[in-house]
Amino acid sequence: MLRFAPSPTGDMHIGNLRVALFNHIMSKKRNEPLLVRIEDTDKERNIEGKENEILELLSLFGIEHQEHQLQSNNLKFHRAMALQLLHDKKAFNCFCSAQTLDAKRDAAKEAKIAYRYDGTCSNLHAEEVIDNMAPFTIRLKKPIHSITVHDIIKGESSFAPDDIDSFILMRTDKYPTYNFACAVDDMLSDVSLIIRGEDHFSNTPKQIAIHQALGYDKKIEYAHLPIILNNEGKKMSKRDDASSVKWLLEEGYLPEAICNYMILIGNKTPHEIFTVANAITWFDLATISKSPAHFDIDKLKFINREHLKMMDPKELSRYVGFADEEIGRLAKVFLDEAGTLKELRAKISTIFSPKEVPEEYREGFDVLRELTLKAPHYDDYESYKAYLMQHSGLKGKNLFKPLRILIGGSEHGPELSDLYTHLKNYLKEVVK
RNA sequence: GGCUCCAUCAUCUAACGGUUAGGAUUCCAGGUUUUCAUCCUGGUCACAGGGGUUCAAAUCCCCUUGGAGUCACCA
Structure with missing residues (x-):
């Protein structure tokens, strides 16, 4: 099982689309189902309608999924697992208030040292816990050993227990944090390969720590996709128009072309222009570059043009x-x-709109227009041209410039014969 | 600042110890075109720096520098 797990909190980002696309491709390659899990645990930030928008975009881009989940529906599992960890002494109740924690974090920042949870509540006696009526969170005890992440793209990276820290699993409002919900759901859905953005890389050891604490030892493969950078070399954000899938679509980029570019960028591919179906045959996560890639709208446009031609x-x-x-x-x-x-x-x-005619061509334009309106139907451009020349007496620039404006709408443009060939059945409408 | 990762033209990349460092996009020039563009031809532009290892380093190792991601009771 593979999974794509967007949160319904904003417009679909180009990076998200890429993650979805790669999941789709790998799901096809491995012949394993793809799960779309909407991560809606942050009730405050959820935006009404975003879920459907995501689903519609996925289908527009030809990304098929076999299963669908709402993370909030898994709440009972999250709570049961948290209880289990508490019972097994793998997790503990933490009564530290958000204010206390913030203060300690600020102090650490002030002193220029890395903030770590100081373990205040990690070894509380049972009486201290039961007598404490303050709201509490549940934290996972930090692991004893380092955790090594094996990533198909990035290779092996090792994280020390202190860097993983005793992090929060359940908030005071009894809802799970992202890392906990994600780890539990991936486990329950029997996910075998997780493809996601590099911004999740440092969450990975935490999620593995949760799996270990839960005694889940099935091997999950990971692939973290490099970030896509804007012109300034920074992570693409809402500020960058091109980061929005909706914007790219509105600008007239084809879904096929966007997919093509998303697969091409930061990757070595056998061809430059291809379809997703074609890419499935040769795609390999291992060939993806480890370094972040710059988004280049010129290249996208080039690819878009090629797809338009086809x-x-x-x-x-x-x-x-x-x-x-x-x-x-x-x-x-x-x-x-x-x-x-x-x-x-x-x-x-x-072409089909009223024409703007420069004064110098006005006269010729009007003559040609009248003639065209009265003209019989000519099948080829040469006959039409001959007709105009004969009846107007115009030639050279004085003929072609106004004629170009008349049937092309502009002083510049493609060959008049090409224009005429495709427009001859619309001629009267074009010049009216 | 801590942790993790990365480093070839402006951009995406090829090279897997031995090449005049190749291709594509962009840009520029010439040709073609009644015109702009397309198209054709050509051109500019790169191994971040410094040490090693080796007969030989873009390629392996180390250091420096630079860049990215991440460090929430957000996801």
Whole structure:
């Protein structure tokens, strides 16, 4: 079982999408089911509707899952496991208040030393516990030995007990912390491979410590994906437009192209342009680079253009608001100067919109327009051109410039013959 | 600051001890084009620094420097 575990607290981030995509690919490669677990334990931060948004995006990107869970539904298991750990003396009740803890943390920071839980409540007598009516958290006793994480991408890393520390499992409100809920759920779902972002790397020894304390010794494989950096070399955040999957989609990047780029970046692939289905055949987690990768929108655009070129004309025409493959072909002609659906839509739209004509071409434009309105249907551009030349007396620049504006909407653009070929059935509409 | 990880062109990467350090994107120039772009051709640009090991180091080891992630009763 593999799992993708997003929290419904914000817009889908490009890094999340990448994690989901890699899980999907590995699930296919290993022929193991994929679980989508919505991590909704933070009731304050949950946003209504985000869960469905995530699910819709996954399906838009062709990421299939076989199982679905709401983490909050597993609360009874979290509580039972916490009780078990308490009973086994692997965990203890901690009565330290948040204020006390904060003060100690600040003091440590002031003294420039690493903050560690000082063990105040780790060896309380039973009477001290039962007599204490203050709210409490439950903490895991820090492990005795170091914990080594074996990561498919990063290799082996070892963490000392002090760095793992006696961390909190259950909050005063009786709800589990992220690490605890996650560790318990992964165990209960019999997860075999965890693929997630590198920002979870330092949580891994903690989750392993929980598994060890619970006596769970099934081997789980880990793969932590390097962070995606923005232009400044910092982790991509909400501030970066391109970090939002929704934004990329609105800008006119194709899901196929985004997937292609997500697999390409920070990786060695046999080809540069490919589909997810194709990637499943050669994809290998072990080839992924250990260092963070910079997001390069130019490269994405290049890839997007390549996917647009490969797209079925009929499908492309739907994307730009038509249902005629001839318009799809027309759009492909504009691919030379446009790289996204948004740009393509703008190009097509100017063709069908009222034209802005510079004064110097106004006269020629009007003449050509009138002639086109009265013209019989010509199947090829050469005949149409000959007709215009004969009846207008225009030639050279004085013919081509206004003509280009008339049927292309712009002084610059693709070959007029290409334009005409795909537009001839729409000519009267275009010039009206 | 502690912990963990990383280090080849501006960016993504190739090289797995012996190459004029290769490719792609970007950028620039020329050609093509009635036009801009595409396209074609060409060009600029990299082994972070210093020590070792070795006949031989981008590649192995160490140090320095630089970068990233993370250090919550968030996930």
